[in-house]
Amino acid sequence: MTLNFCFFKVNFNYVYLNYGNEIITNLKYIDLFAGIGGFRLALDTFGAKCVFSSEWNKSAQKVYYENFNDFPHGDITLIKEEKIPKHDLLCGGFPCQAFSISGKQKGFEDTRGTLFFEIARIVNFHRPKFIILENIKNILKHNSGKTLETILNTLKDLNYNVYFELLRGSDFGVPQNRERVFFICFRKDLNIKNFILSKPNFNFKSVKDILEDNPNLDDVEIKRNDIIINDKKIDLNLFDNYPSKPIRIGIISKGGQGERIYSIYGTGITLSAFGGGSAAKTGAYLVDGKIRKLTTRECARMMSFPENFKICQNKNQAYTQFGNAVIVNIVKFIIQDLKNKNILSF
Template sequence: MQSFKFIDLFAGIGGMRQAAEMNGGTCVFSSEINREAAATYEANFGERPYGDITRADENDIPDHDVIFGGFPCQPFSICGFKRGFEDARGTLFFDILRIAKAKRPSCLVLENVKHFASHDKGNTLRVVVAALEEIGYSVAVEVINAVDFGLPQNRDRTIIVASLNGTFDFGKLVQSERVTVASVLESNGPFEYVDPAEYTLLGDDVVKVQKQSGLRFVGYRNRNLRKVGVREGTEHLSRVHKQPNRIYCATATHPTLAAGESSGRYWILIDGVVRKLTQRECYRLQGFPDSFEISGSATAAYRQIGNSVPVPMIAEVVRAAGEQGLIAVSDGVEARRAA
């Protein structure tokens, strides 16, 4: 792919930047309001992102070919209250829109949680698509899963690709053979093991691999987390979409790393014993290289990786967009702005 310039909005710790750079992209502007995430970004990329994007004058942002933006997902996630555009964070999409309108990049690659696509019976997504189409972009939307792109993590995400040069074809994404959690495990500790008296493993007659996700739930830690309104046998399990007490098998895939899991309570069964995933293993589950510097407190590190994107999955979207001719280089910026 020919080199291109991009901006990295709601950048987090730089997952989308890595995916863009893997495809020949050069970052000319980045923005991240969270100070701890911005510090990690700076430690790895040598630049401090701009802070609050709502305060940035779009005309001061350098010309670019692509906008990358993992705009805040909390308003649309089933982990939150699903308030969508009623939540101030939900309106941040319109900062992407005003920049796109002013700078006319050839392509936008946006990411959000799976449930963004169905939020408010699809109305939220329809508003986003209509707004992009109104300023001249063709828009394609698909929910894709990191587990299909070389990562052993069941992580469905809504991907929006908007282009001035045609409509993105998700059918041309090249998927990878599925791998297991064992492929990202460190060989040397220190590891945090769990005393066998503190967990219960399910019998082989109960444990099954989920066909679609590849998950294999094998047990739970012996903690009575729920007291009221629970079915018999589920007292030890957290509420839906929260995994801090569940144990999964290393010979299968892993559930979604959650931004709200600030203690890194991800437990795996490997070689007959149960231990906690290390920070590095969590970063590998998102496709971050071992050269990536994990900075800040442990709490911040777990939140940051839970908030990030699956790097190989985004990289494949970028590769396919380039192959389909949807990313035009900077010598056409002025022409696009005049159009």
Template sequence: MSSTFTFIDLFCGIGGFRLAMESIGGICVFSSDKSRRARETYFSNFHEVPAGNITKIEAEDIPPFDVLCGGFPCQPFSMAGKKRGFEDKRGQMFFEIARIVKHHKPKALFLENVAHLIRHDGGRTFRVITETLDGLGYDVHYKVLAASDYGVAQIRKRVYLVCFRKDLQAEFSFPEPTFEDVAVEDFLESIVDESYFLDPGLVTFYKPDIETRTLDTYRLGYVGTPGQGRRVYSVRAVSPTFVATSRGPCGGTEGYLINGRVRRLTPAEVKRIMGFPEDFTFPV
């Protein structure tokens, strides 16, 4: 594949896939996402409005492209969701990808989803996906990777599928981990609004000597009752995976002990940890 290539950005969200692909010479020729707020953020940063619901878009209306990128909806397969898989309409979005691939026959596909996709329904869901791609004429390479192994201060395990059209006889191997030494504390703001701090009376630490013992421990305690969105972590380690649907007092980022106080992360800190550039904007 040449250093300059075209790609489409399906289920584009706010544009993380696009940032990565453009950084290696890709030119985006089409994008799509159902979420109005995601499309507004995408427009704010890339100056184009993605098309809406992909189920309403004919494959022939999408311009030719070399690579299809798609982080198709993960909620139906996520440990944090109800795991209904293909029974959930969102889980059927993979077949929208297959529909577009069948029409356009791009050189390559780059897909991403939660790691649990591989094990969902005893592995049957993932087998349907890989067999469908094979039937469409693609060699499928897949692997579960943790972002924290590649210089990101967040664990975030995801399964990545890299597929090449069989006639290209392309060779591919996933990159080796870099194991860079990063932690949440490397991305913190120096001045934070008081609203991000939590009432210390609500915080329970696992050990009473929290102020004197080492803070390198990954999980330190919880807020109110244990559970997602209520956990307290050290900033000297990488963060757990951020969860968009968490509704606890710490939100989807969980809480962190910073200079003796527990607080949530700010949007700017989350952006940095997720690998977005400083000039990336969030209008909504």
């Protein structure tokens, strides 16, 4: 099945998904580990109602409030599950942590002491119809696969059918090579079996498509005497297009993390919440003859956040927040796919 999309165009070449009047009535959700609201941006597009949000980081809380007029609750480990409102959907991007498993695996009990346990205890109490979770690619092999196995066993023990898939941002209309695992879970009494997420069908987008016109370069331009640019011509594919991947064209210093330079005609590297180097968190790009990082607005576009999204004024915090965020287009795609298959009709 291939989904057809409509796009909302803004004053640059980048587009983000907009499903217009595709409203889902009566869907209530909670937003855990909410960050700056990537899940909420997607779900609110469909008219879903957020009844609870939680985020411990103070700076992210403020950005969330400025954009949604809703100040998230703090540390989820301190919030009793019975204090959380009833909901149909639980969503969130949780940290990847190893579980303390000894001897016979105990599923739910094995997750104690981790943030995934907080999800499990809330699910155990409220039994929402649906769960959508996001995590880093490494969770597939973390702790020799034991982390993933425990998560799957726990959700199954809680009476859910679980489907997970590794999704890449560049397949969903954003120029970023970001890969994340999404868990899509259905309460077993809904009898949703053999779920397969539809394949995306988006036009290729390059970093060039999300660049700002005449940005202030004071905080992003990199001026050093140890920059090396590779003059080798970029190989095009059979259709004379640039490859849909990051195209490395140079280095800063020794070319370590945050010291690699990429072409704006390829896909961007994954935005990161951590890391050092001259181009920390965004990577460096050759733009109009200058080597620079991405601006915070360009990072927002690379995560498919809309143009009216209010970005943290502290630029270092803003870069971290987008590095931690979820790509909005991917969540929108998942929700639209569930709607098209009448899974969210209840």
